[in-house]
Amino acid sequence: MPDFGAFLTDHNVDGLLFVGDSLCNSDIFYLSRFLASDRFALLVNNGICLLVSAMEMGRAEKESSADEVLSTMHYSMKEKLKITGNFEEAYLHVLKEFLKDHNVERLGVASDFPCRIYNYLLNDFQVAMIDSPISRWRAIKDHEEIEAIRCVQEACQDAMQLAIKLISKAEPVGDNLFWKGEQLTSDRVRGLIEMKLLKKNCDAIGTIVAGGPQSADPHAQGTGSLPANAPIVIDIFPRSKKTRYFADMTRTVVRGEVNAEIKDLYDAVLDAQIAGINAIREGVSGKDVHFQVSETFNDRGYTERDRRGFMHSTGHGIGLDVHERPSLNEAGEILATNNVVTLEPGLYYPEIGGVRLEDLVVVAEKGCYNLTSFEKRLEI
Amino acid sequence: MPDFGAFLTDHNVDGLLFVGDSLCNSDIFYLSRFLASDRFALLVNNGICLLVSAMEMGRAEKESSADEVLSTMHYSMKEKLKITGNFEEAYLHVLKEFLKDHNVERLGVASDFPCRIYNYLLNDFQVAMIDSPISRWRAIKDHEEIEAIRCVQEACQDAMQLAIKLISKAEPVGDNLFWKGEQLTSDRVRGLIEMKLLKKNCDAIGTIVAGGPQSADPHAQGTGSLPANAPIVIDIFPRSKKTRYFADMTRTVVRGEVNAEIKDLYDAVLDAQIAGINAIREGVSGKDVHFQVSETFNDRGYTERDRRGFMHSTGHGIGLDVHERPSLNEAGEILATNNVVTLEPGLYYPEIGGVRLEDLVVVAEKGCYNLTSFEKRLEI
Numbered sequence A, B: 001m002p003d004f005g006a007f008l009t010d011h012n013v014d015g016l017l018f019v020g021d022s023l024c025n026s027d028i029f030y031l032s033r034f035l036a037s038d039r040f041a042l043l044v045n046n047g048i049c050l051l052v053s054a055m056e057m058g059r060a061e062k063e064s065s066a067d068e069v070l071s072t073m074h075y076s077m078k079e080k081l082k083i084t085g086n087f088e089e090a091y092l093h094v095l096k097e098f099l100k101d102h103n104v105e106r107l108g109v110a111s112d113f114p115c116r117i118y119n120y121l122l123n124d125f126q127v128a129m130i131d132s133p134i135s136r137w138r139a140i141k142d143h144e145e146i147e148a149i150r151c152v153q154e155a156c157q158d159a160m161q162l163a164i165k166l167i168s169k170a171e172p173v174g175d176n177l178f179w180k181g182e183q184l185t186s187d188r189v190r191g192l193i194e195m196k197l198l199k200k201n202c203d204a205i206g207t208i209v210a211g212g213p214q215s216a217d218p219h220a221q222g223t224g225s226l227p228a229n230a231p232i233v234i235d236i237f238p239r240s241k242k243t244r245y246f247a248d249m250t251r252t253v254v255r256g257e258v259n260a261e262i263k264d265l266y267d268a269v270l271d272a273q274i275a276g277i278n279a280i281r282e283g284v285s286g287k288d289v290h291f292q293v294s295e296t297f298n299d300r301g302y303t304e305r306d307r308r309g310f311m312h313s314t315g316h317g318i319g320l321d322v323h324e325r326p327s328l329n330e331a332g333e334i335l336a337t338n339n340v341v342t343l344e345p346g347l348y349y350p351e352i353g354g355v356r357l358e359d360l361v362v363v364a365e366k367g368c369y370n371l372t373s374f375e376k377r378l379e380i
Helices: A004-010 A026-032 A054-063 A077-084 A087-101 A115-121 A134-139 A143-169 A186-199 A212-216 A260-279 A286-299 B004-010 B026-032 B054-063 B077-084 B087-101 B115-121 B134-139 B143-169 B186-199 B212-216 B260-279 B286-299
Strands: A015-020 A040-045 A047-052 A068-071 A106-109 A126-129 A171-173 A176-179 A202-204 A208-211 A231-236 A238-240 A249-254 A315-317 A324-328 A340-343 A346-349 A353-356 A359-363 A368-370 B015-020 B040-045 B047-052 B068-071 B106-109 B126-129 B171-173 B176-179 B202-204 B208-211 B231-236 B238-240 B249-254 B315-317 B324-328 B340-343 B346-349 B353-356 B359-364 B367-370
Touching (some): A004 A015, A026 A134, A040 A087, A047 A054, A047 A087, A115 B126, A126 B115, A134 A324, A143 A176, A143 A186, A143 A231, A143 A359, A186 A208, A208 A212, A212 A346, A260 A340, A260 A346, A260 A353, A260 A359, A286 A340, B004 B015, B015 B026, B026 B040, B047 B087, B077 B087, B115 B126, B134 B324, B143 B249, B186 B202, B186 B208, B186 B231, B212 B346, B231 B353, B249 B260, B249 B353, B260 B340, B324 B340
Parallel strands (some): B047 B068
Antiparallel strands (some): A040 A047, A171 A176, A208 A231, A315 A340, A340 A359, A359 A368, B208 B231, B315 B324, B359 B367
């Protein structure tokens, strides 16, 4: 964990306050390692202090890595609720006392801090909206975090293996794939992936199994029968239930005959990915990596226009969120050792289909190492 | 969907703006029915308009219920990114143009609106922080929503059935339960529950299977071997992957011998739950229902103190969030027909264990109807 004291001094604040639930706000989870679906407050000053509901006290004391855990009861939440008759108002009073109790006068909050609490605190504190350092800190993983991501990636690969095996066993009949006499659907393949991931103690939300024209929309989850002789994009981004870290991988396959257009797309995407991977190392910007990838496509005549071609960024950091810093796009910042990023070039043409290949790499001093060991084969 | 026009007029605003991701912000999902893990903007004025990234255009147009879908590209996001070199700044400019384009001068935002965007918009708009009506609208379910919750509740009951069956087949040996020669653990039972729910196309995050002393902490998820002759609390709150609605149910069971203390706790909780259910109807406050439940406990000598006894609220609304309005607690508001709420009294004593029973009911004019048909039996 970085040096909080130095950060607070540099920014002329006595503390940095977060209010939210750690299920959705990964900054809060990162700082507390306490998972709660209900809102709680976290103050960074002399160490990390949590303010949770009485209900959560026992669990927070046991599970969180915080230096101090206090309950809203400690600041007479019940009595304040009786006086105000309004939960929100009572909570604001509690929060104020909690901050005063921790000798906070100059307070820092992040840009996504809830505006009502922000406005309320302006009455009693000097509140500075600061560029929160947490997402920057989170972008550089320690050994344990990389190991957590690697483990999820293994589960991800196991699930991908099962999915591709099932598709490879399906029979192309006309334009569709059949398995055991029935049309093979996106949902069937997705179900198999999710079941495997659950067995590996991972959640998978939003898994993409999109075939044919659907594959040309990079965010379509995919539905209905899977096509023969056309690209099927499989994008899996599971999260470990235990560590809360994500992995992310995409493969594109065709069951049946591969025509020249699809083959050309695939080769271009593969080359673009290699160009991206080769460009990655500490000190290079995400913008430069993205440029290398885009140029590879441009050189082959796949120039992006009208939501066709390479229409998204090259990749993104991954960790406690599926999308986090650093970004590999037009505004991508400088990469640092132990950033973990995806590299996922893709080409999308409604009349041909979409092709995307995504690996997960750890940025190193002179290159990167790939956490993905899954083969890339179009025709199955 | 309620009358937006009237709400805007009443609050002297031209539009109500939300910025967030609909995976975490259920108000945004409720208004758009568009599920996205990346942030987007939603404006309520003449209908509902979404502002999404270019990547999400295709999917948003297909999947969302919004009246209009626009892309950040429409407001030259790429060019602004090139000029500013900063994604956040470019986005703020896009957002401003989007609002001007929709003739917004007086803007309403909810209390959890991100404070940086709020501050930025103050430069060009009259921004009012208003008590967002969405959580109030969401609290009253329509027929389709109740049906969605009922379906998840069915899946929840199937999973509970499996869990209790497994525990009932385990052998009490000494202080622990054994199944097929091995100690039966919380994780084993939870795994069974999660697998069943996934087969029913539901996610289950945070399922509680807590035995013995762990059961006395209402938020402990439970870990390690399950005890014989002691309470095991099973609390399942799955969410449908398809509809995004939650259900919620808790049962407490003992495998082995039930001593008098546990039996007394169980009877008290059962009676308190019945008192709560009997109190529920349109026009009664959540506070009153909570009072009926608390009084039942007090009458039997189970008065709450020092985080022992009945230490939490009686229940909560449920829908797109597992905890939503209305609350059944000391500050509980007036109930209305078609609120869907849990009724979950519990008693917690570290030296005896915890007992909680939770049903899900729909508030009606003269009472309520129970969506839970699962038996309540302590000894199995």
